[in-house]
Amino acid sequence: MSELMAARAQMGSSLAFHIIFAVLGIGMPLVLLIAEGLWLRTGRDVYYRLARTWSRAFAVTFAIGAVSGTMLSFEIGLLWPRFMEFAGGIIGMPFSLEGFAFFIEGIFLSIYLYGWGRLSARAHFLCGFPLLLGGFASTFFIIAANSWMNTPQGFVLNAAGEVVDVDPIAAMFNPALFTQYTHMLFAALVTTGFSVAAVYAWGMLKGRRDEYHRKGLAIGLAVAGILMPVQLVTGDLIAVQVTQNQPLKLATMEGLFQTTAGAPMTLFGIPDEETRTVKGGIEIPYLLSLLAYNDPTATVQGMEEWPEEDWPNPVLVHLAYDTMITLGSALLLPGLVGLYAWRRRPHWLGSRPFLWGLVASAPAAFICVETGWITTESGRQPWVVYEVLRTEDSFTTATGILPWFVVFSGVYILLAVLGSLILIRMARRRRARIAAGLEVAGD
Amino acid sequence: MTDQTLVLLAALSLLVGLSAYAVLAGADFGGGVWDLFARGPRRADQRAAIERAIGPVWEVNHVWIIFVIVVLFTAFPKAFAALCIGLFAPLTFVLLGIVLRGSAFAFRAHSEDQPQLQRWLGVAFSISSLVTPFALGLCAGAVASGALEPVGDGWATVPVAELLRPFPLVTGLLAVLICSYLAAVFLTRETDGDLRDDFRRRALVAGCALAVVAAVGLVLEADVAPEHADALLTGRGLPFALAAAAFGAGGLAALAARAYRWVRPLGVAFVLAILWGWAVAQWPYAVTPHLTFADAASSPSMLRVYLVCLAIGGVILVPALWLLFRLFKGGHPEAGRRAEDRA
Numbered sequence: 001m002s003e004l005m006a007a008r009a010q011m012g013s014s015l016a017f018h019i020i021f022a023v024l025g026i027g028m029p030l031v032l033l034i035a036e037g038l039w040l041r042t043g044r045d046v047y048y049r050l051a052r053t054w055s056r057a058f059a060v061t062f063a064i065g066a067v068s069g070t071m072l073s074f075e076i077g078l079l080w081p082r083f084m085e086f087a088g089g090i091i092g093m094p095f096s097l098e099g100f101a102f103f104i105e106g107i108f109l110s111i112y113l114y115g116w117g118r119l120s121a122r123a124h125f126l127c128g129f130p131l132l133l134g135g136f137a138s139t140f141f142i143i144a145a146n147s148w149m150n151t152p153q154g155f156v157l158n159a160a161g162e163v164v165d166v167d168p169i170a171a172m173f174n175p176a177l178f179t180q181y182t183h184m185l186f187a188a189l190v191t192t193g194f195s196v197a198a199v200y201a202w203g204m205l206k207g208r209r210d211e212y213h214r215k216g217l218a219i220g221l222a223v224a225g226i227l228m229p230v231q232l233v234t235g236d237l238i239a240v241q242v243t244q245n246q247p248l249k250l251a252t253m254e255g256l257f258q259t260t261a262g263a264p265m266t267l268f269g270i271p272d273e274e275t276r277t278v279k280g281g282i283e284i285p286y287l288l289s290l291l292a293y294n295d296p297t298a299t300v301q302g303m304e305e306w307p308e309e310d311w312p313n314p315v316l317v318h319l320a321y322d323t324m325i326t327l328g329s330a331l332l333l334p335g336l337v338g339l340y341a342w343r344r345r346p347h348w349l350g351s352r353p354f355l356w357g358l359v360a361s362a363p364a365a366f367i368c369v370e371t372g373w374i375t376t377e378s379g380r381q382p383w384v385v386y387e388v389l390r391t392e393d394s395f396t397t398a399t400g401i402l403p404w405f406v407v408f409s410g411v412y413i414l415l416a417v418l419g420s421l422i423l424i425r426m427a428r429r430r431r432a433r434i435a436a437g438l439e440v441a442g443d
Numbered sequence: 444m445t446d447q448t449l450v451l452l453a454a455l456s457l458l459v460g461l462s463a464y465a466v467l468a469g470a471d472f473g474g475g476v477w478d479l480f481a482r483g484p485r486r487a488d489q490r491a492a493i494e495r496a497i498g499p500v501w502e503v504n505h506v507w508i509i510f511v512i513v514v515l516f517t518a519f520p521k522a523f524a525a526l527c528i529g530l531f532a533p534l535t536f537v538l539l540g541i542v543l544r545g546s547a548f549a550f551r552a553h554s555e556d557q558p559q560l561q562r563w564l565g566v567a568f569s570i571s572s573l574v575t576p577f578a579l580g581l582c583a584g585a586v587a588s589g590a591l592e593p594v595g596d597g598w599a600t601v602p603v604a605e606l607l608r609p610f611p612l613v614t615g616l617l618a619v620l621i622c623s624y625l626a627a628v629f630l631t632r633e634t635d636g637d638l639r640d641d642f643r644r645r646a647l648v649a650g651c652a653l654a655v656v657a658a659v660g661l662v663l664e665a666d667v668a669p670e671h672a673d674a675l676l677t678g679r680g681l682p683f684a685l686a687a688a689a690f691g692a693g694g695l696a697a698l699a700a701r702a703y704r705w706v707r708p709l710g711v712a713f714v715l716a717i718l719w720g721w722a723v724a725q726w727p728y729a730v731t732p733h734l735t736f737a738d739a740a741s742s743p744s745m746l747r748v749y750l751v752c753l754a755i756g757g758v759i760l761v762p763a764l765w766l767l768f769r770l771f772k773g774g775h776p777e778a779g780r781r782a783e784d785r786a
């Protein structure tokens with residue numbers, strides 16, 4: 001593996017790791033607030049227990065998110081110093097605002113976690129809001145940096161290749177910001193909702209069908225089910241935005257080599273750069289033109305319009321994108337079925353197929369998040385800043401990336417294994433305490 | 444505002460971030476060091492007190508390093524790139540240390556039913572608490588002694604052999620001692636009885652060691668970083684050097700006399716005086732002697748926007764921080780304890 005490849009793999013795996021915990025960091029405060037709010041309203045112990053349990057688990061996942069995020073802040077400089085040298089003076093503002101958002105998140109997380117029984121119930125509940133908003137804000141700022149990499153603006157490159165006329169505000173509010181932010185934000189909330197529902201669906205499959213599990217499942221499923229349709233709308237918006245701003249990325253996502261009027265959507269199949277065709281795959285006529293331009297006969301530019309050295313990896317990007325949209329569409333089901341069952345067929349809610357479906361929804365949602373990011377990031381290659389700075393030109397001149405990659409991959413594996421172990425033990429401990437009569441299971 | 448003022452203000456904000464990191468996260472790292480050296484009949488109590496003191500605040504204290512990083516690449520991107528390339532190796536250890544420290548600490552707090560695992564996590568926590576400040580001190584020493592060299596339009600990576608010279612090693616040790624001293628000092632305010640005396644003795648030991656190592660450091664500095672030493676001992680840095688000596692001696696005297704009320708402010712003042720003296724002696728260079736802050740700075744339009752963000756952020760941050768520390772660092776021994784632990 002070349003040093004550059006090692007660096008890309010390192011960056012990619014670090015981000016893929018961090019995003020799991022970032023997603024929970026954005027979503028957990030919402031479910032916590034819902035549970036605690038229900039407790040304050042109804043006074044029912046089961047909601048209090050849910051909130052307490054979740055906040056203990058959140059302490060662990062947040063810590064992993066914080067250390068993995070710190071790794072990213074360093075890595076972005078250690079691996080791509082010339083990217084930061086170039087971009088820091090243009091897009092540094094959201095990064096520094098993000099620092100403040102992290103402070104707010106961290107401060108109110110500590111208050112929330114350690115404040116049970118030390119603050120009044122109402123004050124404690126109120127401290128959950130800055131936590132939630134801090135997560136929303138940090139997502140906004142980090143996405144502003146990333147969307148700028150996709151649609152850079154707010155500066156001028158002079159003849160000598162130097163950056164002049166910097167306008168940090170214009171850089172921050174770049175054309176991809178709104179769609180990328182909303183799509184990411186709802187992705188995080190939906191994914192957290194499915195994760196919570198999946199945990200309790202699993203418990204119910206194991207025979208723990210008490211009030212506690214039913215309420216936990218209901219809160220998770222409600223969040224995911226209500227927001228999932230919104231998520232598909234933001235998905236459509238972001239696809240249109242990519243069509244306008246990064247047409248080559250769109251063509252790669254779709255595996256469209258030739259410029260085509262009335263372009264079909266090709267689901268899956270393997271794009272072959274040699275023959276410029278997609279092998280296998282399911283073609284749905286006119287759908288791509290319709291989705292991208294709201295007109296079934298519109299012309300969509302194919303990858304052939306750009307020189308081959310500017311192409312991203314079509315296999316990776318196409319398959320990642322199709323995985324996201326397929327699983328993403330399927331994720332509408334749990335909410336729809338749940339809604340129907342709730343109204344008409346309550347016994348479905350406890351049935352094994354439904355519970356298994358919920359258990360599967362959590363990994364499916366995380367896969368959507370990961371493949372969505374692979375689409376965005378690998379679809380931007382070979383550019384780190386789209387059409388401005390190439391990835392290879394932003395790479396560090398320091399050597400020894402490969403051993404570093406190996407060590408840090410080991411660290412990630414360790415973090416993942418220990419983190420899961422501790423969360424599982426935590427759940428087991430709770431059950432042991434209930435069995436020993438030290439804690440009640442909920443009403 | 445003139446461009447120079449903008450650069451100066453941005454550099455000052457960097458120094459404020461560094462100071463907060465040194466004092467707050469420094470004490471957390473020092474706590475890890477004392478966890479490693481927990482000795483005697485009360486070792487379990489010592490560890491428990493450290494855990495209680497760090498628990499609610501380490502995550503927030505840690506954000507200061509992120510703040511420093513983002514300020515550096517927002518306001519001084521060229522310096523950021525130079526440091527990342529030049530100090531690739533020690534920064535990797537800083538990173539490894541930060542990651543292991545944080546995760547081991549959080550995991551340890553939540554694995555009470557697995558004593559074996561908990562012990563290992565404790566070891567990881569305390570060793571990484573030692574490695575991180577050491578590697579950071581090493582970086583500071585390397586920069587001050589001009590180890591970073593430009594090549595072509597970039598920078599050379601400082602070879603490891605160059606880093607393992609006496610001066611950077613001493614600055615690394617100095618950083619570890621500063622953290623340990625601060626931690627012991629803070630812990631005398633969060634414990635009582637015999638436990639408090641344990642930490643008092645540790646603070647005295649660390650404080651005396653600090654004085655000796657600092658003296659050695661100054662001698663070496665005169666040799667490898669003469670300009671820096673000059674500025675520190677005769678020039679701009681002199682008031683800070685004198686203040687550090689005075690606060691240091693005062694702190695030790697207060698510890699010896701058990702005048703606990705004075706111990707914490709004097710300890711903080713001491714560390715800040717060292718840090719600011721160092722920074723003033725380093726000015727105007729971001730990377731001695733090749734890159735000044737002014738040359739490394741972003742465009743004035745960026746700096747202006749950055750400073751406005753800083754002001755707005757500060758208005759939100761300060762009351763939130765105040766609330767956090769009031770809740771958990773009220774200055775009485777029970778301050779960090781969770782309700783459920785007390786029951």
Ligand code: HDD
Binds near residue numbers: 150186188242325
């Ligand atoms: C629960 C997660 C989830 C779900 C159900 C979907 N997505 Fe997505 N998608 C993401 C999670 C995600 C993501 C991981 O959050 C990404 C990566 C970058 C971003 O902002 O969002 C993303 C990126 C992303 C991009 C690339 C944007 C770019 O390159 O700048 C497009 C075009 C879409 N999505 C489109 C869709 C469509 C049409 C969906 C409907 C089926 C869809 N997504 C469902």
Ligand code: HEM
Binds near residue numbers: 016018143374
């Ligand atoms: C957290 C979700 C994210 C994931 C999963 C992700 C994924 C990836 C992947 C897979 C790569 C390697 C691409 C390749 O070389 O083929 C990459 C590169 C990179 N990403 Fe992201 N990314 C995420 C968010 C971000 C954000 C928010 C930023 C910026 C603020 C960012 C900055 C970068 C940079 C600088 C590189 C290296 C240069 C490059 O390969 O273009 N990423 N990312």
Ligand code: HEM
Binds near residue numbers: 069142143
């Ligand atoms: C789209 C991608 C990203 C999202 C949505 C995101 C979101 C978050 C969230 C919600 C947290 C809070 C911690 C937690 O919940 O576990 C967090 C932590 C963190 N993230 Fe990310 N992040 C992303 C990518 C990045 C990148 C690219 C970087 C670095 C360049 C980064 C740096 C950090 C840092 C330093 C922390 C720790 C903050 C602390 O100590 O509290 N993140 N991120």
